[in-house]
Amino acid sequence: MGRGVKIAEVAATAGVGVGTVSRVINGSSHVRDGTRQRVLEVINRLGYRPSRLASSLALGSTRAVAVLVPFLTRPSVAARLNGILGVLDAEGYDCIVCNVETPEQRDRNLHNLADPHRVDGILVLSLPLRRHQAEAVMAAGVGLVLVDSDCAGVPRVLVDNVAGGHLATAHLLDLGHRQVAFLGDITYKGMGFRSIPRRLAGYRRALAGAGITFRPDLVRRSRHSVDAAAEVATQLLGGRDPPTAVFAATDTLAMGVLAAAEALGLLVPRDLSVVGFDDIDVAAMVKLSTVRQPLQRSGEEGARKLCSVLRDLPVRAMRTVLPLELVVRSSTAPPLVTAMAGLREVG
Amino acid sequence: MGRGVKIAEVAATAGVGVGTVSRVINGSSHVRDGTRQRVLEVINRLGYRPSRLASSLALGSTRAVAVLVPFLTRPSVAARLNGILGVLDAEGYDCIVCNVETPEQRDRNLHNLADPHRVDGILVLSLPLRRHQAEAVMAAGVGLVLVDSDCAGVPRVLVDNVAGGHLATAHLLDLGHRQVAFLGDITYKGMGFRSIPRRLAGYRRALAGAGITFRPDLVRRSRHSVDAAAEVATQLLGGRDPPTAVFAATDTLAMGVLAAAEALGLLVPRDLSVVGFDDIDVAAMVKLSTVRQPLQRSGEEGARKLCSVLRDLPVRAMRTVLPLELVVRSSTAPPLVTAMAGLREVG
DNA sequence: ATGAAAGCGCTAACAG
């Protein structure tokens, strides 16, 4: 054990040149077996460990990638990040995580991470990039891949949120609901998340497809927390001509709707149907019907894609669209009127 | 804009030496104002950006720290990590996140992260370290701080889990419960988390303090997921001589108990009281009484502590104990028998 | 105040 043992010392002790030691370390085949043993022995005896910085500088690669994530504490984000870390670890990359909560943070990070020799690549989660930002990164020779976000010319993995919004809404419509509300989140000034507006588009499309006129008063927004959603939902459900069903753009928002319903004494799904989006862990717990998207897998695919980029391998698909799936649990049912009509018919 | 502009080119263009350019970049005061302007102008014109690796190597510091986290997707972990990232970002450190799910991963990471010039410091979350591991890291000149984990001689921030377990149990006992169960998680082979065993110790101490004999059959374990906990809780509650209350060692486990109760048709808190631990976001949502620990803050304190270590500042406290607080919501109430006795008295 | 030069520790091309 020795502090600060350098390759030269190992070479000298083993009676070889530094080149040979380097070859041994990096598993080059062009080293006689005896020599290798001797070097290895000295390395162990001296407790030598190569300097990461030095080898990275010589190699011209940091063997690290950064991931830009908005709101790390959201379960959906953590799930994606989990997938990313898994493959990056397996591929031997360090993963620098940058939590982003404001547009300034996003831009600052995006800029700084493009510094020479800072990271080999960047994975951006959910945050839409402007063309020039993406180009700046790539022009700097830094690999770039987007997850849950879109930008032409940049490798990306995403889901069809319009289809997802349609899926959720159509489920409610098929059940017989005619007053279906939409609960989205407020636009985080400047962050420009695109997923939720797209889900809203899907909602409108489904309505139109069913010949139902869009009621702007049934579209609400709240901050992205259970409490905030509950508050907004309380107003919505307590107002005049309330909906019999609501499509909440994320499971977290749906939780708020559920809480509001309970507080108002509404039984779900008897008095109110609710469908969410994402299928985070708690969704199953509260038996929420929801649109499931492969969160962890999106992270894995994105990370794999980045690894390809970094190895200069051809990216298999510039744009990978992951499947969405409606998971029906017990937060959705036909509206009371329909159910009663059914009874009447039967009777 | 130029790809690969190096400091020498800037120096040449500005008609100065590289030393001067370096001084300008790093804000050294010993540069004439005119010179500084000229250099700055050239830097901008050429689009020069210093190489992170090169400066780090010269400086002998990576300006990066690693954080070892077990099970990133657990809400409590994400909350802590969020706190860590916040202060590290503010302090200008990159944060490499290493997710750890097995003892081998933990040991491998701990070993590799101690490579020279890999990171300046390591923050370990919840994972207990053996003395020799901690010493190896520190001996390698890498800063080390523990969060939610204990190890003499290492700066750390934690809570008193024994006291927490006592707090939760005493609350139930004070309510009049006499059959109080404990639900912990299975020992993750080799990971050796210590928090939950300590909470169990607090539970036993509270029982003893109330003169109640410990019933081993009331102590159960499950994997750390809502589903698994629900399964175990179902057996517990459906068995002979079931408890009237359960202290679940984490909120996630408590969720399982709640789910099991509902499935069995037990009303909470009328037929069963439940108290959890952590106070993660969902706890409020399901109105779970719980022992709150400052999750995000623990991360912040830990990160701050690490920053002190890295700056060779004296660490204010080797061992910071954060406060615990009982949050009573509506998952706890007196047991039915007691409530009825009370009624009788009144009547 | 500023230029020249010696590292920081390793990799890789080149010669042998």
Added chain:
DNA sequence: CTGTTAGCGCTTTCAT
């Protein structure tokens, strides 16, 4: 197969 040497790009004495 292996030793030597020239970088990788920046910081920092040490002179001037």
